[in-house]
Amino acid sequence: MSADIHIAPTTDPAKLWRIASRVAGLAVVAALVMLLGGVGLPPLWSRIILLVGLVALAAVLLRGKYAKFFSGPSAYVATACLLLLIVLAIFATELSPQNPYDLRQLDIMDGRQPPGSTNFDRTLTFHLGTDEQGRDILSGILYGLRVSLSVSIAATLIAMLIGVVVGIYAAWAGGRIEAILMRIVDFQLSFPSILVALMLMAAFGRGLDKIVIALIIVQWAYYARTVRGTALSETRKEYIDAARGLGLPAWRIVFGHLLPNCIPPLIVISTVQVANTIVLESSLSFLGVGVPITQPSLGLLIANGYGYMLSGQYWMSMYPGVALLAIVAAINMVGDRLRDTLNPRLTR
Amino acid sequence: MLVFLLRRLAQSVFVLIAMMVVVFFGVYMIGNPVDILISPDATPAEIEETMARFGFDQPVYIQFLKFVGNALQGDLGRSFVHGEPAVQLILSYMPATLELALLGLIFSIAIGVPLGVYAGYKADRWQGRAIMTGSIFGFSLPNFWVGMLLILIFAVELRWLPSTGRGETVEVLGLRLSIFSSNGLQYMILPALTLALYKASLVTRLARAGTQEALMQDYVKFARAKGISETRILFVHVLKNIMIPIITVLGLELGSMIAFAVVTETVFAWPGMGKLLIDSITTLDRPVIVAYLMLTVLIFIIINFAVDVIYTLLDPRVRVKGEAA
Numbered sequence: 001m002s003a004d005i006h007i008a009p010t011t012d013p014a015k016l017w018r019i020a021s022r023v024a025g026l027a028v029v030a031a032l033v034m035l036l037g038g039v040g041l042p043p044l045w046s047r048i049i050l051l052v053g054l055v056a057l058a059a060v061l062l063r064g065k066y067a068k069f070f071s072g073p074s075a076y077v078a079t080a081c082l083l084l085l086i087v088l089a090i091f092a093t094e095l096s097p098q099n100p101y102d103l104r105q106l107d108i109m110d111g112r113q114p115p116g117s118t119n120f121d122r123t124l125t126f127h128l129g130t131d132e133q134g135r136d137i138l139s140g141i142l143y144g145l146r147v148s149l150s151v152s153i154a155a156t157l158i159a160m161l162i163g164v165v166v167g168i169y170a171a172w173a174g175g176r177i178e179a180i181l182m183r184i185v186d187f188q189l190s191f192p193s194i195l196v197a198l199m200l201m202a203a204f205g206r207g208l209d210k211i212v213i214a215l216i217i218v219q220w221a222y223y224a225r226t227v228r229g230t231a232l233s234e235t236r237k238e239y240i241d242a243a244r245g246l247g248l249p250a251w252r253i254v255f256g257h258l259l260p261n262c263i264p265p266l267i268v269i270s271t272v273q274v275a276n277t278i279v280l281e282s283s284l285s286f287l288g289v290g291v292p293i294t295q296p297s298l299g300l301l302i303a304n305g306y307g308y309m310l311s312g313q314y315w316m317s318m319y320p321g322v323a324l325l326a327i328v329a330a331i332n333m334v335g336d337r338l339r340d341t342l343n344p345r346l347t348r
Numbered sequence: 349m350l351v352f353l354l355r356r357l358a359q360s361v362f363v364l365i366a367m368m369v370v371v372f373f374g375v376y377m378i379g380n381p382v383d384i385l386i387s388p389d390a391t392p393a394e395i396e397e398t399m400a401r402f403g404f405d406q407p408v409y410i411q412f413l414k415f416v417g418n419a420l421q422g423d424l425g426r427s428f429v430h431g432e433p434a435v436q437l438i439l440s441y442m443p444a445t446l447e448l449a450l451l452g453l454i455f456s457i458a459i460g461v462p463l464g465v466y467a468g469y470k471a472d473r474w475q476g477r478a479i480m481t482g483s484i485f486g487f488s489l490p491n492f493w494v495g496m497l498l499i500l501i502f503a504v505e506l507r508w509l510p511s512t513g514r515g516e517t518v519e520v521l522g523l524r525l526s527i528f529s530s531n532g533l534q535y536m537i538l539p540a541l542t543l544a545l546y547k548a549s550l551v552t553r554l555a556r557a558g559t560q561e562a563l564m565q566d567y568v569k570f571a572r573a574k575g576i577s578e579t580r581i582l583f584v585h586v587l588k589n590i591m592i593p594i595i596t597v598l599g600l601e602l603g604s605m606i607a608f609a610v611v612t613e614t615v616f617a618w619p620g621m622g623k624l625l626i627d628s629i630t631t632l633d634r635p636v637i638v639a640y641l642m643l644t645v646l647i648f649i650i651i652n653f654a655v656d657v658i659y660t661l662l663d664p665r666v667r668v669k670g671e672a673a
Contacts, residue, residue: 187363190652195607195644202629202637203374279490283611286492287626299490306496306615310504310511318500321493332488 021060027053047090054086061267062341069341078333085327089145096139097124101295110134112308115315129315131304137315140301141323147297148327151208152277155215156270162216163223168262170224171231172254182228188221197280201289211290215277226269230262268339275331282324298324356656360649367645371638372415424642425635429628434639438621444514445613445620447527448543449605451536453598455544456551461594463548464555465582471560479552486549491608495542495615502538510535512617539616543609547601551594558590565589603651606644 031050034040041049062069070076088095098105115129115137128137170181188196200214234240235258243253282299284290286306291297296304298320305316390398406414418424424434467479503511515535517526526532562568563586571581610622617623621640628636 183359191645191648192604192607194610195604195648198610198625199371199374199641202625202641275488279488282490283492286490287611287614289626289629299492302493302496309496309500312504314500314504317496321496324490324493328488328490329485332484336484 017060017063021057024053024056024060028057044094047094051087051090055083065341069337074333075337078330078337081326082330082334085145085323085330086149088142089149092139092142092146096136096142098136098139100135100140100143106134108134112313112316114313128319129313131301131316132308137301137319140296141298141320144296144298144301144320145323145327147208147291147295148278148281148299148324151212151215151281151291151297152274155212155281156219156274156277158212159216159219160223160266160270162220163225164227164259164262164266166220166224167227167229168231168254168258171228171235172250172258178228181224185221185224189225193218193280194283197284198287198289201284206289206292208291208295211281211284214284215281218280219273219277222273223266223269226266227262230265231258234258234261264342268335268342271335271338272332275328275335278324278328278331298327352660353657356653360653363649364645368416368419368642369412371641371645372412419642424639427628427633427636429631429633429636434635435643437636438624438639438643441619441621441624443525444618445606445609445622447525448536448540448613448618448620449602449609451527451540452543452547452605452609453602455540456547457594457598459544460548460551461555461587461591462583464552465559465587465590467552468556468559468563469578469582471556476556480556483549483552486545486552489545491542491546491611492615494545495539495612498538498542499615509538511538514619539612539618542615543605543612546608547598547605550601551598554594554597555590558593559586562586562589600651600655603648606647 027049030040031046031053034046035043035050040046070079093099100106110126110130112132113126113130113134115127116125117129118125124136126136126138128141130136131140166181166185170178197214197218200217201211204210204214239257240253243257248256278298281290281297282302285297285299286303288303291300293300301320302317302324305313305318305320309317422435426432427434427437430437463479463483467476470476499511502509513535514532515526516529516531526536559582567585568581571585576585606621609618609620610625612618613620613622614626624636625640627633628640
């Protein structure tokens with residue numbers, strides 16, 4: 001008997017995927033920190049890392065299910081459209097001909113020019129026209145996409161975090177605490193989200209941070225209810241009993257066992273919820289209680305051009321409207337495909 | 349039973365009180381209203397005087413108790429801009445919003461039910477799938493964007509319908525309504541259609557699910573065996589059976605129609621409560637904002653309470669659970 005036993009290095013695919021997803025997630029977080037904090041690598045590099053990280057996360061999420069996800073041409077179109085819009089939003093600074101937030105670059109003489117016209121010095125072509133302040137609509141759309149997307153994604157993620165904590169706590173604690181928490185959730189969900197958001201913005205005033213907070217407050221209850229439902233059905237399963245039988249402390253059961261099993265259904269919900277949040281944010285901005293005038297989102301761009309639409313100067317609100325429609329429709333269609341692909345009820 | 353309803357009523361009152369606290373501290377305590385009431389070059393003595401006149405010099409809890417006391421008597425302050433009592437002002441704008449919401453409900457049934465029944469009938473064919481994809485758009489399209497598009501098509505390009513405003517009104521039972529005059533109705537069509545779109549997709553989905561279920565019932569088989577035409581089966585036999593849940597759901601959604609009217613009214617410059625709210629937010633007319641919020645909360649609490657009462661009467665399980673708790 002020779003001792004010729006080869007021990008293969010661990011190539012457990014699940015473990016590799018887990019590592020890949022963590023690396024991608026870390027890259028995204030690091031890139032965001034560098035971009036928001038203005039530290040580290042140059043912005044262009046951070047943006048590239050952000051994009052690659054996001055694509056990698058999506059690839060990890062869909063591993064082994066590409067065929068199912070890309071069934072039918074609409075899935076390709078929606079994914080390509082969403083990817084394009086995300087690229088445009090991330091690289092808005094590099095791609096747009098003008099910085100619409102920099103008032104020095106704007107010239108009132110270029111105001112309300114139709115699509116295809118050039119500016120006063122003939123150095124710049126306004127492919128989609130300009131608004132009343134001489135702001136290039138194309139640049140406005142690119143920056144507006146970034147504002148709309150980042151506000152909505154940030155609000156959705158934080159609301160999801162709060163909702164997960166509250167929902168799991170309610171399901172785990174049970175009894176009186178659960179009753180009180182769920183009463184609050186029921187109470188909030190009995191009001192339409194636009195009304196709650198309007199109330200909050202009426203009290204807060206305009207501002208990027210304020211609208212994010214308002215959108216978080218509007219959404220958290222929805223996640224709390226969903227997570228509680230999932231967590232309740234999960235706590236009755238045998239693996240939780242097994243974990244309890246091992247004598248694990250409560251926090252380890254909750255964070256190590258319960259939480260990972262409550263997350264997957266949330267991914268699908270949150271995708272569609274980002275689209276809803278974009279709609280809500282743009283509605284609030286359209287009403288003039290959303291983002292500040294200095295950093296217009298798509299909704300505010302539409303509102304700015306709205307007054308001129310009746311006199312035939314359609315481009316100021318029409319093109320931002322098309323961009324809004326495209327991003328909302330693309331997210332919704334991708335969300336629809338995700339639901340069919342990842343739905344735990346269908347696969348189990 | 350009675351115990352459950354009393355508990356529910358107590359909860360509603362508690363919610364109302366909580367909302368009063370939130371609204372008061374939210375709207376009243378942020379910034380100093382005096383700053384926008386008097387000219388910037390007023391002397392300190394004048395500021396003092398104005399503060400005292402509005403009671404802003406008193407401690408917070410006294411101000412709050414005064415606010416609650418007045419609110420209980422139906423007095424939520426006087427509008428800075430219009431000079432009228434805020435509650436009265438909002439009530440005078442209310443009929444316009446209500447008739448818009450009502451016409452919106454009618455439209456959403458008129459659009460949603462035929463589409464939904466047809467989609468249910470052709471559930472696995474391309475027609476059914478196309479309608480369902482369309483309903484996704486109805487859910488996800490921003491309300492204001494749809495309104496803008498309708499204005500662009502029907503008012504600016506085709507010039508069929510007026511774009512903004514309210515048109516002629518007729519006095520009915522002391523209320524000024526435009527639903528009864530043909531000119532007023534023309535002005536209502538586009539905003540009501542905009543408001544209806546979201547609910548129409550909801551109705552489409554409900555009607556589709558209902559139709560699919562109803563088509564498997566025995567009475568449909570019997571009607572087919574009798575040789576009744578498919579159209580008649582769908583729009584007489586099936587329709588009668590699916591309308592009850594649809595109307596129930598829509599009745600419950602009336603409240604959210606009023607909330608969504610804020611956006612629609614702003615797009616179409618429709619002089620309703622929602623437009624008043626937005627105008628008040630831009631002019632910092634605090635009493636009107638507070639009054640609008642309190643009134644809307646009251647409407648929603650009444651609707652929710654009524655729903656709970658009806659469910660309790662209809663569903664014994666709710667009753668038993670309520671008594672056990």
